[in-house]
Amino acid sequence: MLVGDRIRLSDVARAAGVSLATASKALNGSGRMTAETRERVRQAAEAMGFRPNAMARALSSQRSFTVGLLTNDGYGRFSMPVMAGVAEALVDQGVSVFMCGIEDDAALGRLHVEAMLDKQVDGIICSGKRIDRRLPVDLSDLPVPVVYVFTDAPEGAVSLVSDDAQGAREAAEWLAGLGRRRLAHVTGPASFASARERARVFREVTGPDSTVLHGAWSEAWGHEAVARLWDGSAPPPDGLFCGNDQIARGAVDALRERGVAVPGDVSVVGFDNWEIVAAATRPPLTSIDMNLKDLGREAGRLMLALSEGRAVEPGVRRQPCRLVVRQSCGGGSAR
């Protein structure tokens, strides 16, 4: 092997004091930069023995400045903010993110992963619509690094999910901090790990006997749950923590129609902070935001490290959620 082969483009970039993308473009004769910058990179490459053939390899296969984002979220609810975050983390490095949708179809998945590899992406970010299901593709033996975001990941992979436990704790403690004492949690199906985890933490905060109702992730379920809670013999709750914003919206509508004041009589917190729902609810919903864009941003940073050959600890990283306060809770606009 020639000496020049061991010199990496990143070494040249560092020596010339420019980003990898700029170094690549300078040597490639493409991109926008001053003639001076281009010359500086060229001189650094020459001085370090970074040879044209090694350079060609660097440009054509070592780094392609493209990252693939694979998703089975056909609606875009989760994958669009993740993509925005990934793109934000990588754009300064001159890296483009290409998203490719697979439905829950293994053959389709293989086709698209092969296409990404043909295009010599620097890595693949794999993203889903729930954290306890895997995409129907095996990414374990790829020649490029893989980062998993908001999806189940195989043992030993680098993965990122939002911290359901911490998010649920924020919500329950916020309601308790407002002086609410009869709290209930109305959430989605217990078949979702996120629903189970949030319910577990809710009971940790509010007591083992507090009310948890599982149903669909829908407005209709929010309506129905309010009917059950308010038509029963027990005193109705004075605080509701809902598993998503649609359930919360249904609950708030149902309460208004019963003449129960929100936030006067009952404080309500949703989950997801889905603007289109949370902001249109009357009153607008306090909600837990999973910070999906931050998740994407961190995934982009990890991918960058991996594609530059830096070491990244494997395992599941849980990123914090944040409480977004609107009027449905009362009791202060921030903390």
Added chain:
Amino acid sequence: MLVGDRIRLSDVARAAGVSLATASKALNGSGRMTAETRERVRQAAEAMGFRPNAMARALSSQRSFTVGLLTNDGYGRFSMPVMAGVAEALVDQGVSVFMCGIEDDAALGRLHVEAMLDKQVDGIICSGKRIDRRLPVDLSDLPVPVVYVFTDAPEGAVSLVSDDAQGAREAAEWLAGLGRRRLAHVTGPASFASARERARVFREVTGPDSTVLHGAWSEAWGHEAVARLWDGSAPPPDGLFCGNDQIARGAVDALRERGVAVPGDVSVVGFDNWEIVAAATRPPLTSIDMNLKDLGREAGRLMLALSEGRAVEPGVRRQPCRLVVRQSCGGGSAR
């Protein structure tokens, strides 16, 4: 130039009776197919004088079996269904669709278009979030074909939009067909070409003096418009055509709170058929669906034709919308 250079991969595919993707993979030694098919393609290539170097060119630059989808719709409301349609049209040809988001930033747009060209996509589909605005990139001199979907396109381009006039006509005529005589149109800002066009056709159907109210694309505007229409001195409408489903939802909620029955007293039609809103409205909304997935599918077909060198007529293609009947209108479940 050698004779073999003039033989195209599509000629070989046709002679062997296989798709382009299969022909490519057969000659490339990749992909899944029977040994017999692979041999048939090879023999066809040999018989026609399709030479390895021409083949290599075909594989490496003539067709890459990837199409880029450029969008500035960061929410995914419009671009996700378009992408699903494009993918559906192309997957049988072994073509993958890679979506890349640009915000309204020309430098970012250039970077990502360059990345797509570096990856030798067979073509670029350019998609937006409204039909009267252009993405901040100039795609007029690219070495690959471009198809525009749901965005403004330059003169002479191949473009697809949904037919606002036909959609608005369907809505207004449906309401009239139910016997509604006092129709009003509550829609978005007049700065949107779609809002103006739908309003124009609404008046064509209902008369030049019929009520058209412009406001925001929001539930809050639906509430406010109902207050204006019902608190005025004129007799209130018995049919509402709303410019999107959010306005319609706000209007339906406001009517319920006034004790006005939907569809008993007033029939309501929305626009967009955005499931998450239309299906959750009480009663669920009849709405105009822009068939964005069909738009994507047609864009995929046009792209395929262009990338295979077939002739495609330039100009704007308007694809029909369709009325989706739910309970907010009354008077029949389909037609």
